[in-house]
Amino acid sequence: MLFAHLGLTLALLTGFAGPPPPDRLLSVFAGPPPPDRLLSVFAGPPPDRLLSARDLPAGYKVAENNQFGSVIDNLFDRAGTAGDRCRLPVEVPMPGTTPRHSVSAVFQNDARHSLDLETVTEILTAPGAKDARALAEAAIALPGRCPAFETPRFSIHLKPLPMPRAGDVSAAFPARFDMKAIGSDNTYVDVMFAEVAVAAKGDVSVTTILFGYSEKHDASLAEVTRRAVQLLG
Secondary structure, rough: OOOOOOOOOOOOOOOOOOOOOOOOOOOOOOOOOOOOOOHHOOOOOHHHHHHHHHHHHOOOEEOEEEOOOHHHHHOOOOOOOOOOOOOOOOOOOOOOOOOOEEEEEEEEOOOOOHHHHHHEEEEEEEOHHHHHHHHHHHHHHHHHHOEEOOOOOOOEEEEOEOOOOOEEEEEEEEEEEEEEEEEEEEHHHHHHHHEEEEEEEOEEEEEEEEEEEOOOOOOOHHHHHHHHHOOOO
């Protein structure tokens, strides 16, 4: 049984004449950035520019792994080459894997019960100014392109989410994940909620993700994203 209903909201917070061409999402990255690309765009090591627990509400701590990584991954194409128009080419951190083209930080709250668990994920990539902006523009267009879509495990629903602009251009949207019962595409056994923001600042793309079982999260997506962009200098 479905526990809740949510839509997904994505807001265009800077002048944008319209959605990028349909194939723009698939061409955001012409190829993987050079191995040292992330290092060359920062004055210091990338980890110094990532969020820390002190940037988040009280109770959040660094997580050993991303408990919701496999769910969040349904919104993203790690390789950037799958050609799925309903997924953004962002490399989400997953347990047991080493990111090739991104650096990331994952935090979780001090939950007493499993259903109270919430995570904050930050992902930095450095594809260059043109592609960083294109990724944010693809995120602007995503809820309109894919307001609802199916994966083997989930029915996913997106809508635009108004949020103050962060960086040069940014977009935000919430996502509802309806988990399917085994062997059924029409029966649901759980529901989870994400809020996602993608911002471009110079050569860098910042993705922030709030995730949990509740539609309302302890952290503020706007504040987390603003702080993440601010740390880039």
